[in-house]
Amino acid sequence: MEILHAAARVFRRRGVAAAGMREIAEEAGLSPGNLYHYFSGKDEILLFCQERTLERMHAAVQAAKGPAAERLRMVLRAHVHCMLDELEGATAHLDVESLPPKLRAPMIDKRDAYERAVRAIVAAGVKNREFARCDASLVTRAMLGAVNWTARWYRPDGPQMPDEIADALSEYLVKGLA
Amino acid sequence: MEILHAAARVFRRRGVAAAGMREIAEEAGLSPGNLYHYFSGKDEILLFCQERTLERMHAAVQAAKGPAAERLRMVLRAHVHCMLDELEGATAHLDVESLPPKLRAPMIDKRDAYERAVRAIVAAGVKNREFARCDASLVTRAMLGAVNWTARWYRPDGPQMPDEIADALSEYLVKGLA
DNA sequence: CTAGAATTCGAACGATGGTTCAAGTTTTGA
DNA sequence: TCAAAACTTGAACCATCGTTCGAATTCTAG
Numbered sequence: 001m002e003i004l005h006a007a008a009r010v011f012r013r014r015g016v017a018a019a020g021m022r023e024i025a026e027e028a029g030l031s032p033g034n035l036y037h038y039f040s041g042k043d044e045i046l047l048f049c050q051e052r053t054l055e056r057m058h059a060a061v062q063a064a065k066g067p068a069a070e071r072l073r074m075v076l077r078a079h080v081h082c083m084l085d086e087l088e089g090a091t092a093h094l095d096v097e098s099l100p101p102k103l104r105a106p107m108i109d110k111r112d113a114y115e116r117a118v119r120a121i122v123a124a125g126v127k128n129r130e131f132a133r134c135d136a137s138l139v140t141r142a143m144l145g146a147v148n149w150t151a152r153w154y155r156p157d158g159p160q161m162p163d164e165i166a167d168a169l170s171e172y173l174v175k176g177l178a
Numbered sequence: 179m180e181i182l183h184a185a186a187r188v189f190r191r192r193g194v195a196a197a198g199m200r201e202i203a204e205e206a207g208l209s210p211g212n213l214y215h216y217f218s219g220k221d222e223i224l225l226f227c228q229e230r231t232l233e234r235m236h237a238a239v240q241a242a243k244g245p246a247a248e249r250l251r252m253v254l255r256a257h258v259h260c261m262l263d264e265l266e267g268a269t270a271h272l273d274v275e276s277l278p279p280k281l282r283a284p285m286i287d288k289r290d291a292y293e294r295a296v297r298a299i300v301a302a303g304v305k306n307r308e309f310a311r312c313d314a315s316l317v318t319r320a321m322l323g324a325v326n327w328t329a330r331w332y333r334p335d336g337p338q339m340p341d342e343i344a345d346a347l348s349e350y351l352v353k354g355l356a
Numbered sequence: 357c358t359a360g361a362a363t364t365c366g367a368a369c370g371a372t373g374g375t376t377c378a379a380g381t382t383t384t385g386a
Numbered sequence: 387t388c389a390a391a392a393c394t395t396g397a398a399c400c401a402t403c404g405t406t407c408g409a410a411t412t413c414t415a416g
Binding site: 359365368370371376379382383 | 387390391392393396398399400401402403406408410411414
């Protein structure tokens with residue numbers, strides 16, 4: 001859906017709270033009122049953006065095979081690409097609080113499930129001595145923080161491509177577990 | 179200033195954009211209109227909150243002595259404490275975009291100066307073989323992302339104290355440089 | 357060709373948010 | 387003691403935001 005792409009660009013440019021329906025409408029090339037023929041409101045637009053991204057991240061977890069270090073690198077790389085490739089990822093983990101409680105709860109569940117999945121990889125690596133002993137929960141949050149943060153500083157016209165960032169970042173983050 | 183503490187709590191609880199002057203006033207124990215006797219508006223309140231935190235972080239950089247690894251750990255630990263100890267830190271790096279351009283520019287300068295200072299420690303460590311070769315800029319951003327992210331998931335009633343989080347997190351982040 | 361459905365528009369509504377202000381109250385200092 | 391300064395208030399103002407709606411336009415199918 002083209003509208004979601006447009007909305008995601010505005011969310012990213014202005015921040016979710018500051019993004020107005022009028023600006024989203026203009027970015028998508030239709031009138032403000034017309035948005036409501038496709039979505040019930042701003043909340044639903046945000047929800048769809050977030051679900052899209054989070055499903056892509058879940059898929060990356062499922063697709064990861066091999067030793068824990070390798071799986072972790074794959075997931076983190078996919079996560080970075082979600083954040084940077086299209087301009088949509090930023091709203092996923094980053095603004096769950098903007099949703100009304102009814103929509104927020106299931107979204108948080110999915111986000112937590114993703115975090116648990118990543119943590120499980122870390123824990124598995126610790127168990128078979130691939131990684132040093134560590135607080136898997138804390139380390140997982142550190143990793144996710146580092147990758148989520150890319151959405152804040154990445155500039156498409158910067159010196160590095162998303163792919164290089166994904167490589168270098170995931171390598172550094174996994175290295176800290178050795 | 180007690181008002182700044184109250185404002186910071188509301189910023190943290192609701193997010194900067196969703197925090198209203200009326201709620202800040204109530205949290206601070208005075209009337210909405212009275213806020214304007216102490217600050218020119220919401221923007222200025224946010225600015226002061228951010229400056230306070232950032233100055234504390236700069237101070238931590240100045241205070242750090244010893245080998246690069248040790249200095250880095252000290253800075254990161256201080257950064258985490260800034261985020262979690264008082265409830266004020268979260269607005270610092272996290273919502274610079276909410277400021278109007280006039281106030282934002284000098285704020286971004288200070289934030290960038292802090293980032294450069296941290297990066298300088300990383301680069302110094304690489305230069306004297308304390309750390310492995312790496313992209314100092316990227317690694318610095320990864321570290322800052324990880325510590326900034328703590329403000330998102332930390333809960334005062336959680337199992338870990340800020341001090342434990344600061345220790346474990348800084349240790350993991352520096353370990354990735356070995 | 358045409359009737360019905362789908363789409364599109366933009367003005368208007370109600371709510372909310374930051375801010376102002378005239379008027380009261382308290383504090384200060386001589 | 388008392389006047390000036392500082393502080394405090396709560397209502398009101400204005401802009402903006404999400405949303406609604408009736409009407410106009412375009413698309414679709416028989």
